[in-house]
Amino acid sequence: MSGRATASIIIGVAMLAAVAAGAFVPRRTGAQFLSPGKLSSAHAEIDGDANCSECHSTGRRLDTDSCLGCHDDLRARIRQGQGLHSRPDYQQKDCGGCHVEHLGRNAKLVRWPGGSEARFDHRMSGWPLRGAHASVRCAECHDVPNRRGNATYLGLSRDCVSCHEDPHEGTFAGAECTSCHNETDWAQVDNVRANHPGLSLAAGHAKTKCEDCHDQGNVAPPSMGSSCVSCHAQVHDAAFGDRCENCHAGIRWLGLPRKIGLQAHPKTGFPLEGLHRDAPCKGCHSPKLSPERRYRQLEFDQCSDCHRDAHRGTLGKVDCATCHDEHGFWPTLFSIEQHGRTRFPLEGKHQAAPCTSCHQGKRPRVNLELAAKACVDCHDNPHGAQFADEMRSGGCATCHSERGWESPRIDHSTWPLTGAHSEAACDSCHTPSKQDRLSGRGATYAGAPRECSGCHRDVHAGQFRLTSPERECDACHITQAFEIDAFDHAELASYPLEGEHADLECVACHKKERLRSGARPVRYRLGYSECADCHANPHARRKGAR
Numbered sequence: 001m002s003g004r005a006t007a008s009i010i011i012g013v014a015m016l017a018a019v020a021a022g023a024f025v026p027r028r029t030g031a032q033f034l035s036p037g038k039l040s041s042a043h044a045e046i047d048g049d050a051n052c053s054e055c056h057s058t059g060r061r062l063d064t065d066s067c068l069g070c071h072d073d074l075r076a077r078i079r080q081g082q083g084l085h086s087r088p089d090y091q092q093k094d095c096g097g098c099h100v101e102h103l104g105r106n107a108k109l110v111r112w113p114g115g116s117e118a119r120f121d122h123r124m125s126g127w128p129l130r131g132a133h134a135s136v137r138c139a140e141c142h143d144v145p146n147r148r149g150n151a152t153y154l155g156l157s158r159d160c161v162s163c164h165e166d167p168h169e170g171t172f173a174g175a176e177c178t179s180c181h182n183e184t185d186w187a188q189v190d191n192v193r194a195n196h197p198g199l200s201l202a203a204g205h206a207k208t209k210c211e212d213c214h215d216q217g218n219v220a221p222p223s224m225g226s227s228c229v230s231c232h233a234q235v236h237d238a239a240f241g242d243r244c245e246n247c248h249a250g251i252r253w254l255g256l257p258r259k260i261g262l263q264a265h266p267k268t269g270f271p272l273e274g275l276h277r278d279a280p281c282k283g284c285h286s287p288k289l290s291p292e293r294r295y296r297q298l299e300f301d302q303c304s305d306c307h308r309d310a311h312r313g314t315l316g317k318v319d320c321a322t323c324h325d326e327h328g329f330w331p332t333l334f335s336i337e338q339h340g341r342t343r344f345p346l347e348g349k350h351q352a353a354p355c356t357s358c359h360q361g362k363r364p365r366v367n368l369e370l371a372a373k374a375c376v377d378c379h380d381n382p383h384g385a386q387f388a389d390e391m392r393s394g395g396c397a398t399c400h401s402e403r404g405w406e407s408p409r410i411d412h413s414t415w416p417l418t419g420a421h422s423e424a425a426c427d428s429c430h431t432p433s434k435q436d437r438l439s440g441r442g443a444t445y446a447g448a449p450r451e452c453s454g455c456h457r458d459v460h461a462g463q464f465r466l467t468s469p470e471r472e473c474d475a476c477h478i479t480q481a482f483e484i485d486a487f488d489h490a491e492l493a494s495y496p497l498e499g500e501h502a503d504l505e506c507v508a509c510h511k512k513e514r515l516r517s518g519a520r521p522v523r524y525r526l527g528y529s530e531c532a533d534c535h536a537n538p539h540a541r542r543k544g545a546r
Contacts, residue, residue, distance in 0.1 A: 037101075039105075073155065087124065122134075247260045311368070386446065418480075456473070
């Protein structure tokens, strides 16, 4: 069922559905018609449907190897175990989870852990920001473009002198600046004792003499080590490491503030990511629970340990991570591939249909069950009752597939389509009548003419219909083309072409004649066959000859 009328209806319905669901932007034309959206300015040079394989494998998933093929500076850092991307939990992630494309030229490419650039936990990069560093805007340090000329967050040196001038002019060369200075205020040094580098001198430490620890001089670290566990025994069962000062700054051992808990949480069995970072502590660690159950014995293996099932069991025992992640319940992560494992795999043009075209209703759409699965449950039947038998036996799939209505699977064996007929549009023979158009349905397929004259104009002005012997079109023509490659003049015209006649062009005998209607058909039935009908008698005695 292809054709201009049917195709126009289908394309119109598809575009209206796509625009209603936000799948198409009217300004998107040409090569961008099938794209989800324009790439950002950083990737503008590979924009266009012809370049999809630059980043995507099999036309669907984002290919991490392709990303690192261009961003080779990042690949090198990952191999060296440097930075955020070298963390084991990030090496398993798809680049598209954090770097979102197809949102326009001016869109930002980074979906930051924590929700924004300013809320990024810098410890995840391998270098925590403390003191004054914590209040510095990102761009004040990350201001050097990469070799491609784009802004980058990679490759900064961690040495103090890479950002700060050395006021000592190399006097303490080889010594760490933090031996005397802290990251809160460079003007405060060890002799003030309020901001001892790397170790609080509050409480019991306040009474300790410098030489009791710095047995090799104030610039050199203590010989027994500078960590808390160098002097104090480890009291934690959890693997929080040896940097006690990360949590117990100022020798405050109990009643730690929320930010300390957030900093330590990545070292537990449940790192806080996405919206979990904004959840109040008591939302999971309820004061109603005993201390042991509140922390050490807290259950968190399943999402349902904390969250109720909004789908009310309609999806069965499905892992929430199949469709959702910590960044929010919407948009869903459910893919076409995953849909293929349901009772209704998405094939053909169904893959381009927005979810809302089938799963309708108000948000949140927690009940995703659909009782309707037949074609007519979603699509109009333009044929009326013409194909009632087919609809009862196999439905629309008897003739059509999900690849498109314009590619029907019709058994035309009762009138085989050969030659040029096999390429003709359906509606060139099955043309909607005036009644069909008034009723708003497609063409009436029954009763289509099978004789040549039912579709083709008689260019011979009735010569072979009105004079004897009558001839049908197929006596001379075949379906491959109207032009006749070889005409058997002796068989079909009862006049063999011999001698000089064999080399004559057809128009030498068969000329065009003008009819009273104004038409000028070629006259093939001449009505004569004697030599004298065309040639003068050269042997006739001329008048006056002896």
